[in-house]
Amino acid sequence: MTGGRKSAEGQPLIRLRDIHKVYPMGDDELHALDGVSLEIEKNDFVAIIGQSGSGKSTCMNIIGCLDVPTSGEYFLEGRDVSRMDEDEQAAARNRTLGFIFQQYNLIPKLTALENVELPLIYRGLHERERRELARQSLERVGLGEKARNLPSQLSGGQQQRVSIARALVGNPSIILADEPTGALDSRTGAEVLDFLARLNEEGNTVILITHDMGVAGRARRVVSLSDGRIVSDVRGRAGEGAAGAAAGCGA
Amino acid sequence: MNIKQSFKMAVKSLQSSKMRxxxxxxxxxIGVASVxxxxxxxxxxxxxxxxxxxxxGTNTINVMIIGRGGNRSFDAEDMEALVDDNPEYFTAYSPGVSAQITAKNGTVSVDTSATAVGEAYAGIQGLEVEAGRFIGYIDVERMQKVCVIGSxxxxxxxxxxxxxxxxxxxxxxxxTVIGVMEETADSVQGSSDDVIYLPWTTGTRLAGNASIGRWSLQARDVKDIDRAIEVAEQKLFLIFGSEDSYRVSSMSQMIEMLNEITGTMALVxxxxxxxxxxxxxxxxxxxMLVSVTERTREIGIRKALGARRRAIMSQFVIEAASTSAAGGVIGIIVGVALAFVAGRILDMTVVPSFSAVLIAFGVSVAIGxxxxxxxxxxAAKLNPIDALRYE
Incomplete structure (x- = not known):
């Protein structure tokens, strides 16, 4: 995977330095992020938690290369994202990030397999290779036999598993999950979280964005946001973390 | 995203809302069909x-003598010499002068045109005799008072x-009527069936020894027709000393002119x-604009998964082109079918041209x-976050 190659030795996977994000609101300005600095190491399982309006969604958009900060620096695998143009950001999303959304965000006209194939299409892989990888990814989430189903023919939990398969298929450096359990009942939600924990144990970096402390408790490290600032950064289940404890703290 | 993938997507979205x-x-x-x-x-x-x-006969050359009353005229001997001296270009000749006359049988009379011709005329003009025979050499030679009548x-x-x-x-x-011509134009008044042929010698005498103003020449080979026209013109120039006294034209020139006219008509x-x-x-x-709005979220998902601007762009362009091309194909089928129906109703020959079909298809793809x-x-310019949040 090219993402790994670009990561300079000793660099954290993600480094946010004094990130500000300001939205104009009429005459006023909304400071969605107000000086956030954060480093995330490889193989970590981080939850970013906060109430609505805390800036956690903005934080996730910036980490996910879906948005650029107003000021500050963001290095993803050692590369400065804020200096990338739109197509370079698209390439970074495609190769480095796997998204899991609250609303699954599957394309309704495409079958489960075709949905999982999408990131590989944009990576330019050939059809046969794509098919094979997508099938493997679906089998990994236990939906091998549902490959030909449309999203509307799947339950909520199954749809979320398809979206996990889609996030995994490109073998990204980071799994970015935005409220992955928000639309699921507690039992299926727990299954999804178990799955994310297992992915982390298998060596994936997982970033979880949630407002639910119970969900965040599954992570090794919990970063709390409030009013656009980091208010606490706690490493839970101490001793399990393979990564160093290095973490920048906001005010 | 490659073209094949975009095309598959396009077919899918076409199928998903058939009526639309x-x-x-x-x-x-409608556009392609009418074209x-x-x-x-x-x-x-x-x-x-x-x-x-x-x-x-495309190898027919018409010669018109306009300048009469000069010190020289062009008569049958001159024409015979032209044909005999250039056997590699000409095979036959015949006068073909028409005059308005009244023909009578007992009390029934009809105003028609009489054409004074030689024995080669029917062959040159591709005319067939239904019954009896055409004007012969002897009829011309002896100034027989015989005629061949149209149907x-x-x-x-x-x-x-x-x-x-x-x-x-x-x-x-x-x-004396020696033959009846084959019907060529439904025996309508004023048509090519409304005619009487006479031996030209008899005809010119009937007209008071007028000189012959129109000739038909038969070229040996259509390919050499331009050269044959030149040869005839040279001869005529030698006799008259002026290009204004004669006009030489061929049937193929006329066809060319006609094709130009129908071509312009077709273009309009x-x-x-x-x-x-x-x-x-x-x-x-x-x-497509409606579709982009409806599928904003889909576009957002695709962008989040790494679709570049060009990929989104090509997806929608190919979708528009496929829609238009599908319309083009249906239009071609409908058009060809309706053309044959119209041809049947209007009693016209229908010739669908392959190039028109190809161009129609190409144009419809281009329009899409x-x-x-x-x-x-x-679609390509949509911001991924806004697109993802779009409800």
Missing amino acids: SFLTMLGII IILVSLVNGLSDDITSNLQSA YIAEELFDGAVYEGSTVKINGASF LVGIAGISLVVGGIGIMNI MIFGYYPAGK
Whole structure:
């Protein structure tokens, strides 16, 4: 995977330095992020938690290369994202990030397999290779036999598993999950979280964005946001973390 | 994203809303169908006319003598010399002068045109005799008072019952009918069936020894017809010393001219039909704009998963082009079918041209791409976060 190659030795996977994000609101300005600095190491399982309006969604958009900060620096695998143009950001999303959304965000006209194939299409892989990888990814989430189903023919939990398969298929450096359990009942939600924990144990970096402390408790490290600032950064289940404890703290 | 993938997506979204797709395509269908119908009919018309003219022989050269009363005139000996001296270019010649006359059988009379001809005339003009025989060499040589009548005359003067020895009074002089021509134009008054042929020697005498102003020449080979015309013109120039005294033209020149006229006609008609193609293109643009709005979220998902601008752009352009091309194919089928129906009803030959079909298809694809470009650009420019949040 090219993402790994670009990561300079000793660099954290993600480094946010004094990130500000300001939205104009009429005459006023909304400071969605107000000086956030954060480093995330490889193989970590981080939850970013906060109430609505805390800036956690903005934080996730910036980490996910879906948005650029107003000021500050963001290095993803050692590369400065804020200096990338739109197509370079698209390439970074495609190769480095796997998204899991609250609303699954599957394309309704495409079958489960075709949905999982999408990131590989944009990576330019050939059809046969794509098919094979997508099938493997679906089998990994236990939906091998549902490959030909449309999203509307799947339950909520199954749809979320398809979206996990889609996030995994490109073998990204980071799994970015935005409220992955928000639309699921507690039992299926727990299954999804178990799955994310297992992915982390298998060596994936997982970033979880949630407002639910119970969900965040599954992570090794919990970063709390409030009013656009980091208010606490706690490493839970101490001793399990393979990564160093290095973490920048906001005010 | 490659073209094949975009095309599959396009087919999928066409199938997902069939009624809408059909209505979107309708403008293109109508446009393409009308272009095909018009081209087929004009082609048929031009083929009909051409084959009519060709049956008269494409290797026919018409010579008109205009300048009379000069110190020299062009007579049968001159023409015979021209043909005999240039056997590699000419095979036959015949006068072909027409005059208005009144033909009578008993009390029935009809105003018609009499054409004074030589024995080679029928061969040169591709005319066939239905009954009896055509004017012969002996008839010309001996200035026989014989005639061959067209089917319209046979109908009018004899009720179709012409016998050996039937006679016709032409401007008072009695002529024996030796043949009846084959019907070529439904025996209508004023058509090529409304005619009487006389030996030219008899004819010119009837007209008071007038000189012959029109000749038909038969070229040996159509390929050499331009050279043959030059040879004839040289001879005529030697005699008259002026280019204004004669005019030499060939049937193939006439066909060429006619094709030019029908070609222009086709272009104008196709241009008018083309307007509906543009209207169809606007319809496609309209639906594509709606589709981009409806699929904002899908575009957001695709962008989040790493689709570049160009990938989104090509997806929507190809979708528009596929819609338009599908309309084009349906239009071609409908057009060809309707052209044959119209041809049957109007009793016209229908010639759908392969190139018109190809061009119609190409134009409809191009229209889809042109009118799909703006909506596709709009889709490609969407901001991924806004698109993802779109409800």
